[in-house]
Amino acid sequence: MSIAYNARERSAPPIIDLVSELRSLPPVEIVVTSVNLVYLRREGRV
Numbered sequence: 952m953s954i955a956y957n958a959r960e961r962s963a964p965p966i967i968d969l970v971s972e973l974r975s976l977p978p979v980e981i982v983v984t985s986v987n988l989v990y991l992r993r994e995g996r997v
Contacts, residue, residue: 957966
């Protein structure tokens with residue numbers, strides 16, 4: 952499951968710090984009935 956997407960270059964540590972705060976939330980159970988795959992290609996980028 953994705954929670955963030957960066958469309959430009961940026962420093963990862965601030966995002967990691969924000970996401971780490973979510974780790975204290977209690978887990979939840981969900982039922983997944985379908986999944987869509989997104990194929991992301993960045994032509995000319997590493």
